[in-house]
Structures are given as structure tokens and as C-alpha cells.
Amino acid sequence: xxxxxxxxxxxxxxxxxxxxxxxxxxxxxxxxxxxxxxxxxxxxxxxxxxxxxxxxxxxxxxxxxxxxxxxxxxxxxxxxxxxxxxxxxxxxxxxxxxxxxxxxxxxxxxxxxxxxxxxxxxxxxxxxxxxxxxxxxxxxxxxxxxxxxxxxxxxxxxxxxxxxxxxxxxxxxxxxxxxxxxxxxxxxxxxxxxxxxxxxxxxxxxxxxxxxxxxxxxxxxxxxxxxxxxxxxxxxxxxxxxxxxxxxxxxxxxxxxxxxxxxxxxxxxxxxxxxxxxxxxxxxxxxxxxxxxxxxxxxxxxxxxxxxxxxxxxxxxxxxxxxxxxxxxxxxxxxxxxxxxxxxxxxxxxxxxxxxxxxxxxxxxxxxxxxxxxxxxxxxxxxxxx
Numbered sequence: 001x002x003x004x005x006x007x008x009x010x011x012x013x014x015x016x017x018x019x020x021x022x023x024x025x026x027x028x029x030x031x032x033x034x035x036x037x038x039x040x041x042x043x044x045x046x047x048x049x050x051x052x053x054x055x056x057x058x059x060x061x062x063x064x065x066x067x068x069x070x071x072x073x074x075x076x077x078x079x080x081x082x083x084x085x086x087x088x089x090x091x092x093x094x095x096x097x098x099x100x101x102x103x104x105x106x107x108x109x110x111x112x113x114x115x116x117x118x119x120x121x122x123x124x125x126x127x128x129x130x131x132x133x134x135x136x137x138x139x140x141x142x143x144x145x146x147x148x149x150x151x152x153x154x155x156x157x158x159x160x161x162x163x164x165x166x167x168x169x170x171x172x173x174x175x176x177x178x179x180x181x182x183x184x185x186x187x188x189x190x191x192x193x194x195x196x197x198x199x200x201x202x203x204x205x206x207x208x209x210x211x212x213x214x215x216x217x218x219x220x221x222x223x224x225x226x227x228x229x230x231x232x233x234x235x236x237x238x239x240x241x242x243x244x245x246x247x248x249x250x251x252x253x254x255x256x257x258x259x260x261x262x263x264x265x266x267x268x269x270x271x272x273x274x275x276x277x278x279x280x281x282x283x284x285x286x287x288x289x290x291x292x293x294x295x296x297x298x299x300x301x302x303x304x305x306x307x308x309x310x311x312x313x314x315x316x317x318x319x320x321x322x323x324x325x326x327x328x329x330x331x332x333x334x335x336x337x338x339x340x341x342x343x344x345x346x347x348x349x350x351x352x353x354x355x356x357x358x359x360x361x362x363x364x365x366x367x368x369x370x371x372x373x374x375x376x377x378x379x380x381x382x383x384x385x386x
Contacts, residue, residue, distance in 0.1 A: 017266035018182040020140070022247075023049070024062040024171035024238075028188040036072040037098065041255070043105050044287055045186075048260040049145065050109035056168045057264060058140045060178055061147045062171040063098065063111075070094025074200050095149065097126030115150035123173050127329030130382065134374070135175050136178050137381050168234040172242035172249075178188055179279060179381070183242045184263055185235050186254035187296040191271030192219060194238065206314065209273045212240035239273040246279035248272065293344060295332040295351055297377070304336045305341055308385065313376035314345070319358035326351045330372070332384075343385045345378035 025045065032038035049059050070090030099115045106113045116136070122128040139146050152172050168185065170306045175183040184262075195203040209216055220236035239249040250263050252270025263269055299307070303318025314334060326332060337384040347354070354377055357365050362375035 017252070018264050019262070020058040020060075020063060020178065020181045021076070021264060022060045022175040022178065022180045022183045022293070023172055023260065024167055024185045025064060025072070025185070026167070026185075027064040027068050030063070030065040033067050033188065035068065037069050037101055039101060039105070042101060045254065045260070046102070046105040047111065048258060049104070050108075050111055051261055052264055053143070053145065058253075059145050060136065060140070060174060060180070061102075061145060062174055063102065063147050063149055064167050066091045066094040066098045066149055068094065069097045069101075073097060099147065104144065110141075113147050114139050114144050116146050116148045118148060118170065119151045119176075120170075120173075122151075123177065127327070128349070129177070130329045133177050133382065134190055134348075134379065136174075140178065146249060153220055161254050167184050168238040169241060172238040172245070172247075175242050175247045176245035180247050183238075183247050183249045183262070185238065185249065185251045185259065186233075186259065187235065187251060188253065188255070190253045191269075192216070192232065192249045194219060206271050207268060209239070209271060211276055212236055212273065227377075228367055243273050244273045244276045244277060246277045247274050261324070273296060293333045294326035294330040295322065295347075296341075297332055297334050297347075297354065299336060299342070301337065304342060307334065307383070311380055311385075313338070313380040314343075314378040314383070315375065316354065316357040316360050316377050319354065319377060322351050322355045322358060324351060328353075332378075333365065334378070342379075343383050345383035348373045348377055348379065348382075 018084060028035055030042060032041050032285060049061070052059055066371060067087060067090040069255070070093035073093050074090070076090075095117075099113075101111055116132075118132065122132055123125055136146050148167075148170070150167055171183060171185060174180075188207050189197070192209065193203040194200075194206060194208045197203040197205075217236060219234065220233040237253050239251065242249050250270050250272050252259055252263065256262075278303035297314070297319050298321035299314065299318045300320050303314060306318065307314060320337070324332075326347065328347060330347050330350075331344060332347050334345065349357070353369055357368050357377075360368060365375070366372040
């Protein structure tokens with residue numbers, strides 16, 4: 001296979017350049033190109049993630065492989081039944097086997113993993129986004145590694161926009177969801193080439209892409225990426241999406257020795273896609289655009305200082321007034337007593353609930369409401385400050 005003549009070398013970073021990584025692993029990588037999960041390949045990747053975990057870094061995995069695992073368990077070949085119903089059957093049979101493999105492999109390193117199944121519709125509305133984000137951020141705080149997969153059992157191609165495409169675009173959405181520092185898409189090819197390296201001996205690896213435009217998309221169509229449902233084009237589309245969120249992306253060969261540690265430390269491997277916006281710009285746009293602010297929370301001086309000076313969450317005790325009627329998961333603005341705009345964020349409670357708990361301590365929420373969605377009215381992870 002052709003590679004660039006001047007192979008990129010390490011930048012020499014010894015500190016952690018990237019702290020929170022989303023790592024997408026495709027079917028072709030996890031099966032080693034075969035028809036079943038390759039535990040040797042998976043164990044190698046787990047060892048790398050365990051090393052990153054031991055250094056204090058955080059990782060979220062987006063794992064394919066459930067359909068391959070289910071197809072193998074049912075002893076049906078790749079040419080048997082390519083329709084959606086059977087694909088869902090394979091996913092249903094294989095998902096537990098895929099997760100069991102990850103659980104056992106990480107258990108050797110005394111690391112807990114958590115399964116999360118998502119569909120595009122889960123992330124397309126504010127409440128679904130809020131629930132998924134809160135869960136994933138809580139898992140990371142507990143030093144648990146989330147293992148995410150598309151919920152193929154319920155996400156069908158006939159429902160427009162429901163499926164992600166071999167988890168590639170899902171990984172980009174997850175990278176935005178958890179404010180990742182880097183999205184790593186591990187493949188069975190080194191990265192984006194100028195042509196199909198299997199067909200053209202002059203094909204060269206592109207080490208850096210400043211922006212995904214029509215010319216890059218054409219190259220992606222010419223570069224192959226094994227036999228998965230994604231291919232290079234969906235990986236490049238995912239890179240386009242993630243970089244618009246402000247997240248840099250690396251597409252690299254998953255079998256490259258110690259690939260995850262090396263990219264986490266800033267070494268240039270595969271193809272690096274440059275962010276086209278900052279994470280703050282992207283997050284501000286996401287929170288403010290689409291659904292306009294649906295309400296306002298006026299806070300006292302203590303809460304205003306906690307938000308602006310100490311990057312704290314908004315607790316009910318600091319809220320003095322609730323303006324407007326809005327549901328849980330709505331975007332609301334936060335102002336001080338003089339009406340000065342302080343922040344906007346996603347509310348954990350609806351306007352009626354906040355009106356009942358405002359001015360009260362967080363440990364009183366369940367007593368007042370009969371239930372609780374957390375101590376915070378707006379968690380600091382769901383706030384954008386002025």
C-alpha cells in the first residue's frame with residue numbers, strides 16, 4: 001500500500017495534549033477484516049485506552065460490530081439477507097455479545113464500562129440531548145468509559161435521517177455532546193488518500209485537511225475503507241460535522257502501533273482535520289440557535305457571582321424569579337437582578353417546577369416535587385456564559 005514518502009513524526013509532546021477523546025471503532029477494524037469479532041484486536045485497543053485512562057484522560061467509545069457479532073452467532077454469511085429487518089435481528093443478537101466482550105476486556109484493567117444505545121432522534125431534540133449529555137458527563141466524572149452504539153434495533157433506514165452510517169456521524173455528534181478535545185476515527189486504512197491506494201500506486205496520504213470542501217469529498221469517494229457500511233466518504237462527512245462543532249478529527253489506521261496514545265499526545269498520524277470553529281462558538285450557536293430562549297431565570301447576587309466568577313452550576317437557592325413558561329430541556333437565559341444577561345443554558349426542570357423550588361436548597365427538591373432530576377437547575381456543563 002502506498003504511503004506518503006515523508007512519514008509524519010512525533011511532535012515531541014510529553015504532556016497530554018488532548019484530555020477527552022471520542023474514539024470510533026469500525027466493524028472492519030474490530031473484526032480484523034473477518035466475519036467475527038477479533039478479540040486480539042479488541043484487547044490491543046482496550047490496553048491503549050486503559051493506559052490513557054491511567055494518565056487521567058477521559059475516553060468515550062463509539063463501537064460498531066454488533067451486526068457482525070450477531071451474524072456470526074447465527075452462522076449466516078455476509079451475503080445472507082441484507083435487508084433492514086434481518087440487519088436489526090443481527091444487531092439484537094450481537095449487541096449483548098459485543099458489550100460482553102468489551103466488559104470482560106476492560107475488567108482485566110479494573111475499568112468499568114457502560115453501554116449506551118442512541119439514535120439520531122435521541123439527539124435531535126433538546127430533552128433527548130439533555131438526558132444523553134447529563135448521563136455521559138456523569139459517567140465520565142465517575143471514571144466510567146461509555147461504550148456507544150447506534151440502536152440498530154429501532155433505527156431503520158426507512159425512517160429518514162434515523163441512521164448514522166456505520167456510527168461515523170454518530171461519533172461526530174457524540175464528540176459535540178461531551179465537548180471532546182479530539183475525535184479519533186479508527187479505520188482499516190491510514191487516512192484520506194489522493195486516490196484509492198489499492199488501485200493507484202501513486203496515491204499519497206493527505207496528512208492535514210484545513211476544510212472539508214467539494215474537492216475533499218471527491219477524494220473521499222475515491223479512497224476506499226474496507227467493506228463496512230460507512231466507507232471513507234462517511235468518515236470525511238463525520239469529520240466535516242465534528243470540525244464545525246470545533247472538535248479536531250484524526251482518521252487513522254487502527255492497527256498502527258499504540259495509535260491512541262500517540263495521537264492523544266499530539267503526534268501526527270493519519271489525516272488530521274482542522275476545526276473550523278472554536279468549541280465555544282459552536283456551543284453558543286447550538287444553544288442560542290434553533291429554538292429561541294423560551295424563558296428567563298433571574299438570580300441573586302450570590303448566584304450571579306457563582307456563575308460568572310467560579311464557573312458553578314445554577315442551583316435553585318439562587319433563583320429569585322421565573323419568567324415565561326417552558327418545558328424541561330428548554331433553553332433559557334439567566335439574568336441578574338438588574339436584568340443584565342449572564343448566560344444561557346438547558347434547564348433540568350420545567351418552569352412550573354423551578355417556580356416551586358426557587359429559593360430552596362437542592363436537598364429539598366425531592367421533598368417539594370416528589371422527584372428530582374439532579375441538584376442543579378442548570379448544570380455548568382449545559383451553560384454558556386456571556
